[in-house]
Amino acid sequence: MFTADRRQRVRAKLLARAREDERIAGAAITGSAARGTEDRWSDIDLFFGVAEGNAVADVLGDWGAFVYRDLGAVHHFDLQAGLVTYRAFLLPGLLEIDLGFAPAADFRPLGDGEFQVVFGEAVRRQPGSANAAHLIGLAWHHLLHARTSIERGAAWQAEYWISGVRDHVLALACLRLGLPAAHAKGADELPPDVTAAVRDALVGGLYVGELDRALRAATVAFLGELRETDAELAVVLAQPLRELAAIAQRVE
Missing domain, CATH: 1.20.120.330 (Nucleotidyltransferases  domain 2)
Structure with a gap:
C-alpha cells in the first residue's frame, strides 16, 4: 500500500512537470487535498487547463505515456464530461492518480468540487x-x-x-x-x-x-x-x- 510521503512526491512530480510543459496554462489540486480532508486512503486529483492552440487529446497522450514510463502505471481508463477528459491511472501500491484535462477556457471548478489553483487563472465558477x-x-x-x-x-x-x-x-x-x-x-x-x-x-x-x-x-x-x-x-x-x-x- 502506498504511503502518504509517496503520494506527496508523486503529486509534486506531476505539478513540476505541468509547470515545465508550455502547453499547460493552468493547474489545480482538486478532491480531498483541496478540501483539506486528505487521509491515509486519498488518491491524487489534479486538473489541467490546456493552452489555446493545443489539442487536449495530444497533451493527454503525452502525459499518459509519462505516467506509464516514469511513474510505473499499470492501467488506466478515461471518462469524458463535456469538453473535459479525465484519465484515472492505477500505480503500484494501489495509488490512484486522476488527471483532468480541459481547454484553458474551461479551466474552472466543475460542479461543487473544491478547486485549489496552483498556477494559471481559473475562469469564473458556473452557478450550481x-x-x-x-x-x-x-x-x-x-x-x-x-x-x-x-x-x-x-x-x-x-x-x-x-x-x-x-x-x-x-x-x-x-x-x-x-x-x-x-x-x-x-x-x-x-x-x-x-x-x-x-x-x-x-x-x-x-x-x-x-x-x-x-x-x-x-x-x-x-x-x-x-x-x-x-x-x-x-x-x-x-x-x-x-x-x-x-x-x-x-x-x-
Missing part, C-alpha cells in the same frame, strides 16, 4: 442551480423506470433505478446544505433527519413486495427533499409520483 434541476429530473426519471422494471419482472434493473434515486436525493440534500454532492462525498455529514427517509429506501431483497416497498420509500424520500429544494415543483410532482409508487399494490 442547474445541478439541482438536473438531479430532480434524474430522480423522477429513475422512479418511473423503477416502476416499469418491477412490472416487467426485471428485479435487478428495478434495484438499480431505486438505488439511483437514493443517490440523487442525497446529492440534492448536499447541494441544499452546502456540502460536496458528487459521489456522496458530503452524505455522511447530512443530519440524521435527512438521511432517515433515504435509508428506508434501501432494497432488502429482489422480490416484488420488497421492491414495491423500497420504491414507495424512495418516492417519499424524494418528495420530502424536493419540498425543501423547490416547494412549488414538489406540489406539481407529488400526485403523479404518488400514483406511480402506488401502482399494482400486491399481497404476498
Whole structure:
C-alpha cells in the first residue's frame, strides 16, 4: 500500500512537470487535498487547463505515456464530461492518480468540487442551480423506470433505478446544505433527519413486495427533499409520483 510521503512526491512530480510543459496554462489540486480532508486512503486529483492552440487529446497522450514510463502505471481508463477528459491511472501500491484535462477556457471548478489553483487563472465558477434541476429530473426519471422494471419482472434493473434515486436525493440534500454532492462525498455529514427517509429506501431483497416497498420509500424520500429544494415543483410532482409508487399494490 502506498504511503502518504509517496503520494506527496508523486503529486509534486506531476505539478513540476505541468509547470515545465508550455502547453499547460493552468493547474489545480482538486478532491480531498483541496478540501483539506486528505487521509491515509486519498488518491491524487489534479486538473489541467490546456493552452489555446493545443489539442487536449495530444497533451493527454503525452502525459499518459509519462505516467506509464516514469511513474510505473499499470492501467488506466478515461471518462469524458463535456469538453473535459479525465484519465484515472492505477500505480503500484494501489495509488490512484486522476488527471483532468480541459481547454484553458474551461479551466474552472466543475460542479461543487473544491478547486485549489496552483498556477494559471481559473475562469469564473458556473452557478450550481442547474445541478439541482438536473438531479430532480434524474430522480423522477429513475422512479418511473423503477416502476416499469418491477412490472416487467426485471428485479435487478428495478434495484438499480431505486438505488439511483437514493443517490440523487442525497446529492440534492448536499447541494441544499452546502456540502460536496458528487459521489456522496458530503452524505455522511447530512443530519440524521435527512438521511432517515433515504435509508428506508434501501432494497432488502429482489422480490416484488420488497421492491414495491423500497420504491414507495424512495418516492417519499424524494418528495420530502424536493419540498425543501423547490416547494412549488414538489406540489406539481407529488400526485403523479404518488400514483406511480402506488401502482399494482400486491399481497404476498
